[in-house]
Amino acid sequence: NMAQQVALALRPKEDEARMVSCPPSERSLIESLMSLDLSLPEAFQLRDLALAEPRDREQPASPEQIARHLQFIAATLPSRNVDDETGKQRFAVYVRMLSGHGNDALAFMSQEVLRDHDWFPTPRQCLAALSRYTPPPSLRERALDHASALIHAKFEDWRDALQDGPVRQAAIDEVPDKWRRIAFEQGLLRFDAEAGYTQRLPKREIAA
Numbered sequence: 001n002m003a004q005q006v007a008l009a010l011r012p013k014e015d016e017a018r019m020v021s022c023p024p025s026e027r028s029l030i031e032s033l034m035s036l037d038l039s040l041p042e043a044f045q046l047r048d049l050a051l052a053e054p055r056d057r058e059q060p061a062s063p064e065q066i067a068r069h070l071q072f073i074a075a076t077l078p079s080r081n082v083d084d085e086t087g088k089q090r091f092a093v094y095v096r097m098l099s100g101h102g103n104d105a106l107a108f109m110s111q112e113v114l115r116d117h118d119w120f121p122t123p124r125q126c127l128a129a130l131s132r133y134t135p136p137p138s139l140r141e142r143a144l145d146h147a148s149a150l151i152h153a154k155f156e157d158w159r160d161a162l163q164d165g166p167v168r169q170a171a172i173d174e175v176p177d178k179w180r181r182i183a184f185e186q187g188l189l190r191f192d193a194e195a196g197y198t199q200r201l202p203k204r205e206i207a208a
Contacts, residue, residue, distance in 0.1 A: 026053065030143050040175070043150045050143035058102035058135070066098050067091075069106045073113060079120035097123040101130055108133045155179055162188040162199060172197055 026049060033046040061069075070091070098106065112129035113121040121129070137145075158175060161167050162183055172180065172189065173196075180197045183189040190200045 027139060030139060034143060034146050038150060040154050043147050046143055047147035050140050050147060053140045055140060058104060060100045061103045061106055063095050065103050066095050069110045070094055072110050074120060076114055077117060077120045094123055098126060105130055105133045159183060166201060167199060172199060
């Protein structure tokens with residue numbers, strides 16, 4: 001049966017799926033920055049680190065890992081008995097159809113088919129379960145979202161300060177040029193070739 005064919009395909013040692021990513025030291029720095037109350041320069045540092053990190057890519061599961069998941073399913077769901085040769089051919093079909101998917105995706109598939117089926121699933125049913133798998137956000141994605149939200153919030157605070165009253169010139173000079181251009185277009189800053197960007201204050205505040 002399928003359980004026996006799967007068991008024969010297993011080897012004593014199983015290759016673990018590995019993540020292609022940035023060095024552990026950089027990942028640790030990203031995780032540390034995400035847990036802190038960051039200044040604007042640190043928020044940009046976090047964004048740059050996240051952008052430099054390669055996109056997480058889980059290695060495709062090995063035939064041995066695929067066999068482990070099929071064995072897990074076969075131990076729970078009944079299947080039709082077939083002769084050894086047919087069983088080997090059927091197992092080869094499953095491995096070929098499921099190859100290219102990561103170990104986590106196959107674990108999700110196993111849980112799905114155990115929940116939804118009373119008999120050992122067909123390859124098509126396995127692929128249908130895999131199509132519903134959504135990988136969790138990677139460290140890169142979480143760091144980019146965190147940095148972008150933080151930078152946007154700090155920009156809003158800076159722009160609100162320009163609208164509320166006088167600000168130090170240093171607070172204008174130290175922000176990204178893109179921020180100054182936006183504030184200029186919104187009428188919050190003026191630009192002079194010699195003085196650069198300066199705050200555009202209401203006349204009543206200038207008179208005061």
